[in-house]
Amino acid sequence: MKIGIIGAGFGGLSAGALLAQAGYDVTIFEKNECIGGRASIYSENGYTFDMGPSWYLMPDVYERFYAAFGKKPQDYFDLPRLDPSYRVYFGDEKVVDIAADLETNYALFDTFEEDGAEKLKAYLASAKEKYELSTDILYKDYRSVLDFFDGKLIMEGRKMHPFEHLDTFVAKYFTSSEARKIVEYSIGFLGGAPDNTPSFYHIMSHIDLTMGVFYPEGGMREVANSVEQMAAEHGAQIRLNEPVTSIEIKDGRARAILTASGRHACDLVLVNADYAFCELELLDKKHRTYSKHYWEKRVMAPSAMVAYLGVNKQFESLAHHTLFLDKDWEDGFDVIFDPDKAAWPSHPSYYVNVPSRTDPTAAPDGKDTLFLLVPLAPGLEDSPEIRQDFLDKVLDDLEKKTGDDIRGAIEVQRIFALNDFKDRYNAYKGTALGLSHTLLQTALWRPAHKSKKVDNLYYTGHYTHPGIGVPMVLISSHIVAEEIRDAFPPEEG
Numbered sequence: 001m002k003i004g005i006i007g008a009g010f011g012g013l014s015a016g017a018l019l020a021q022a023g024y025d026v027t028i029f030e031k032n033e034c035i036g037g038r039a040s041i042y043s044e045n046g047y048t049f050d051m052g053p054s055w056y057l058m059p060d061v062y063e064r065f066y067a068a069f070g071k072k073p074q075d076y077f078d079l080p081r082l083d084p085s086y087r088v089y090f091g092d093e094k095v096v097d098i099a100a101d102l103e104t105n106y107a108l109f110d111t112f113e114e115d116g117a118e119k120l121k122a123y124l125a126s127a128k129e130k131y132e133l134s135t136d137i138l139y140k141d142y143r144s145v146l147d148f149f150d151g152k153l154i155m156e157g158r159k160m161h162p163f164e165h166l167d168t169f170v171a172k173y174f175t176s177s178e179a180r181k182i183v184e185y186s187i188g189f190l191g192g193a194p195d196n197t198p199s200f201y202h203i204m205s206h207i208d209l210t211m212g213v214f215y216p217e218g219g220m221r222e223v224a225n226s227v228e229q230m231a232a233e234h235g236a237q238i239r240l241n242e243p244v245t246s247i248e249i250k251d252g253r254a255r256a257i258l259t260a261s262g263r264h265a266c267d268l269v270l271v272n273a274d275y276a277f278c279e280l281e282l283l284d285k286k287h288r289t290y291s292k293h294y295w296e297k298r299v300m301a302p303s304a305m306v307a308y309l310g311v312n313k314q315f316e317s318l319a320h321h322t323l324f325l326d327k328d329w330e331d332g333f334d335v336i337f338d339p340d341k342a343a344w345p346s347h348p349s350y351y352v353n354v355p356s357r358t359d360p361t362a363a364p365d366g367k368d369t370l371f372l373l374v375p376l377a378p379g380l381e382d383s384p385e386i387r388q389d390f391l392d393k394v395l396d397d398l399e400k401k402t403g404d405d406i407r408g409a410i411e412v413q414r415i416f417a418l419n420d421f422k423d424r425y426n427a428y429k430g431t432a433l434g435l436s437h438t439l440l441q442t443a444l445w446r447p448a449h450k451s452k453k454v455d456n457l458y459y460t461g462h463y464t465h466p467g468i469g470v471p472m473v474l475i476s477s478h479i480v481a482e483e484i485r486d487a488f489p490p491e492e493g
Helices: 010-020 059-067 102-112 116-138 151-158 164-172 177-190 197-211 219-232 275-282 292-296 330-336 384-402 418-425 470-487
Strands: 002-006 025-029 041-044 047-050 087-091 094-098 237-239 244-250 254-260 264-266 268-271 302-311 322-326 350-353 368-376 410-416 457-459
Touching: 002 010, 002 254, 010 025, 010 219, 010 268, 010 470, 041 410, 047 302, 047 368, 059 275, 059 470, 087 177, 094 102, 094 177, 102 116, 102 177, 102 197, 116 177, 116 197, 164 177, 164 197, 177 197, 177 322, 177 410, 219 237, 237 457, 244 275, 254 268, 268 275, 268 470, 302 384, 302 418, 322 384, 350 384, 384 410, 457 470
Parallel strands: 002 025, 002 268, 025 237, 087 322, 268 457
Antiparallel strands: 041 047, 087 094, 244 254, 254 264, 302 368, 302 410, 322 350, 350 368
């Protein structure tokens, strides 16, 4: 049975590897010059940047994926745990390191507020309990409301407090702004805000504070390369620089993938490309599960401006991961998620990744690679002039807080923003992450893995359940590969 996959991001690669291992004839079509999707790479003058994902979290999910092939991540790359896990600048007021050691972090929280350590212990105990409960929920697909009427899932779901928002939940534990920001910051990586994200996502604090933050030596690109290798070992083919122009549908079934090179017949099509783009651009209206109106009404996750900066010195003020959280960071969420206030922010919170702090291959000796990311509202006006002015504003803030002359050290600079997300990844409204994790965009209410209009058309990736982030995408591929195996057993082909 021939399966055509559109997109060689983590979703397409991982699903392709699983399906090829199961015995299907798999071909992956990728519009860009390299694999990885948002996990592309950019190299110039000895500096190498991961263009997208930079955090390696939830090691258990990676281990489960590799175990499906009789492997483990360390068969492909070293995986040291970062210490500090990350550094946090609280406006102009305070700088702290979040350690790999929990006892150190308990002591840190005692400096934030009275009984901070005990509060953090209680909060992390709750986060651990919810994380362990979430396994069945994450790896299960939801096709109709009937899928919720499973006794175990109902009980687990009630324990998740799905109707409570994260900011309300956190306020029950912590009063200090420092403590609250540390346990809430990661929601930005899930494309949400504390006041629109269900409280069960406080599992993220167990994930980074207890399970730890790791770094795959060579960068996230090495993770993508290893998945590509497993796919290739099982016979999957990857065609780069081959954008798909349409999916041929006949009699309610996908028959072929069309590209500039011609017609590629398929028995089944799996889409890892941007879900909205596929529905609105690659399918005729009658074959779409979701209308243009549906997409217009979704709460999109943020876009971003990313600056890739190669600098000719090392800045010790920056850790491998450093967060700059503005004093009034709630206002920052408003300009991202409130359509009436959407704008390039005047006082942004932002993130700086310095992989060269851990990985000597990321930059020439004595130099640093800086990946500077600022979340933005999707759909904003974007131009070279707006980007440069905004980067200058952020660099002013970065230099003020670190005391370093960053601009004077820049040898390589590339700015990537909304229009680039649209052009390179066909991202709807230039989103960097897809759909936000609001309650009504979680589980059953995320776009389905299977088309409702085309019998043999499937989807994987961050738009589908369970959602945003490389671990979630790997789980999505587990789910969709199992569904395909059940519906179209390979021996029948």
